Amino acid sequence: MLVAEGLAKHYGGVTALDGVGITLEAGEVHALVGENGAGKSTLVKIISGVVRPDGGTIELDGAPVRFADARQAARQGVAIVSQELMTYDDLTVLENLFPYGAPLRRGLVSNREMRRLARPVLSELGLDPAPYARVGSLPLADRQLLEICRALLQEPRVLILDEPTSALPREAADRLAATTRRLADRGLAVLYISHFLEEVMRVADRVTVLRDGHAVLPAAPASGVGLDSLVTAMLGAAAPAAADPRRVRRARTGGAPVAFTDVTVPGRLREVSLNAAGGEIVGLAGLQGSGHLAVLDAVCGRVRPSRGAVRLPNGVTPRSARHAVTAGVAYVSGDRKGRGLMLDKPLWENVTSVTWLGQGRDGALPRRSRLVERARTGLERLRVRGDVHARAGDLSGGNQQKAVLAKWLDAGPAVLALDDPTRGVDVGARAELHRIVRDLAAEGKVVLVASSDLAELVDLCDRVLVFQHGKVVDTLAAERLTEPGLSLAMNAGFAAPAP
Ligand SMILES: Nc1ncnc2c1ncn2[C@@H]1O[C@H](COP(=O)(O)OP(=O)(O)OP(=O)(O)O)[C@@H](O)[C@H]1O
Ligand SMILES: [Mg+2]
Structure with a gap:
């Protein structure tokens, strides 16, 4: 045809x-x-x-x-x-x-x-x-x-x-x-x-x-x-060797946590308490509207709880999105068009932009050549195909997603809040991104991850919190942490016949 x-x-x-x-x-x-x-x-x-x-x-x-x-x-x-x-x-x-x-x-x-x-x-x-x-x-x-x-x-x-x-x-x-x-x-x-x-x-x-x-x-x-x-x-x-995607024992856990105490966000979370320690990769799962994404929003300072407290590893409560960034929270979303990149700016500016935000205050801006070099290193680490001077919007979709991650890694965050972080990323690069996230956890960072791709949660997480109606209804780890297991826990109660 x-x-x-x-x-x-x-x-x-x-x-x-x-x-x-x-x-x-x-x-x-x-x-x-x-x-x-x-x-x-x-x-x-x-x-x-x-x-x-x-x-x-x-x-x-x-x-x-x-x-x-x-x-x-x-x-x-x-x-x-x-x-x-x-x-x-x-x-x-x-x-x-x-x-x-x-x-x-x-x-x-x-x-x-x-x-x-x-x-x-x-x-x-x-x-x-x-x-x-x-x-x-x-x-x-x-x-x-x-x-x-x-x-x-x-x-x-x-x-x-x-x-x-x-x-x-x-x-x-x-x-x-x-x-x-x-x-x-x-x-x-x-x-x-x-x-x-x-x-x-x-x-x-x-x-x-x-x-x-x-x-x-x-x-x-x-x-x-x-x-x-x-x-x-x-x-x-x-082609990468069929690397074992499974949980590798990590050296250091038990670092300062992200902690929720009785957190209520109207219409989204109901008195949720949770603790994600430094060194841990904690998954957030649920059907649409179950509240799991509100956890990320609260950590990123994009919603303020009406009751309860959110504490970041440095002890502070995020008051706004900007405040959360300066407190070391990196937010990587698969919705990159909405809030990932400045598409008209060169890659190097994008990659170094978060660090700028943190440094602008004391007046001393790093030299441009230094920033460009830093961006180049960060992009190579993630094998981004694209010149540092190329317009971010000209990159292929998957490479844009990698650039979003490079940007946040450049800022040296203490907490990674990930929402569909590998959306549109090819299999080779996805394995690479997962390896980097595990390394960051091993350095003691807190990783919170939501994903529409259940295989990603199973590959990456130490445990996964399952949400329904704004509450944690189950926690899956070790041998219970499988795709069918997650699917079942997310849907449990919805499809069950009336008693
Ligand atoms: N408008 C543009 N200006 C400059 N370079 C471009 C433009 N569009 C695409 N490219 C380049 O052409 C190459 C192919 O890009 P393309 O978007 O077709 O890749 P793709 O296979 O769809 O990748 P992905 O899986 O990441 O979506 C890439 O190197 C990309 O940077
Ligand atoms: Mg494409």
Whole structure:
């Protein structure tokens, strides 16, 4: 249905794509995988008219096409859900679903018509938002699903999903995978990008692996490719030894803790007491709205409890987000567009910006060359692909996420508050980030981590606190700390039949 050949794209001195072809067939899910910065998003942006290629051709049903922009591509049946969320946060759900103009009824915009069209698509993905809710008030996962609904409402023939599940909890990701399969069975051609390789292989008919702008494994039948060979194709010689992700005994624990005493945050936490010692990695789990994320917000000074006390390792209570930063709290969120990076600034400024905040007061600013050098070291440590002088917004999604982490590590924090810290990060870099987090814990830092990816909690945490209705209902550690165990504890009581 869609055939692309010889696509090339250069950004200044960077070669993002170097002669890549791909064929999308009706009724098939074609997976596209590769390391951060391999060129996946560039490829799909070209196919969907978002970016102009420097070379190559695209044919749709045998006829050459050249899209001027995404809107034109959409009119010809090619829809994309891009990696960075593109919701209009100040508009309502309905307004977001019909960006290219609302359906008219007797010449007027008809809300009723919009609701009628949207309903089946929303429910197919398990969404039930208030149609007039402001989209910015919805959780990240719902915003991600909403974008997919928006693409489906265009009734595309080719649907491109660039990391559609990176912010989704497991159930929603499974539901999306099933939906994707159904759409292909109805005759759509789907191109699916994800770093969750097992998920990809379950849903895909074919897989193409990109490395450094080349298709190193083109259109292989998914059933014939094992996970190991997939990872090797992705990472090439740099493939990490299958490192044991499991808890390594750490040298030092029992450092000064983050402590909650009877903390109540209206509508979110009810008299929660907890203690996370220095050297410990404590997970926070729960369904949406269960309160686990309020713990991070309270530690970061972004909400003030109405009752009870939060104490940081240095004994102080965070009074504001800024105060928490100066008290040594690092907050790394997967919602990086919202609060991760200054996209228009060079990488080095981003990476050193937290330290600036802490140092500005005594007047002595470090020299620029020193900052640049420090940023370079920090970025190399995380293997970020991108020049220190590059605009942060020009990095690939996964590399932006690594840069957010580099920024906080640069500040030498005492507490790490992590919320989906490896969202969109490739398997190699994810293992690397986990290793760094463990090292920091071993140095005596407190690590609190929430993740929509339960495997991440199991890999990383010493114990996981499970929240329901604003309270801790269970603590999982050692052999009880498994993905099914977590899922069960999070859902316990919800699905149980009435006695
Ligand atoms: N607008 C841009 N300006 C400059 N360089 C860019 C731009 N967009 C992408 N690049 C570079 O092109 C390369 C490929 O980026 P791309 O976004 O396609 O990677 P990706 O495979 O999608 O990675 P990820 O898994 O991290 O999303 C990267 O080195 C990136 O820094
Ligand atoms: Mg990408």
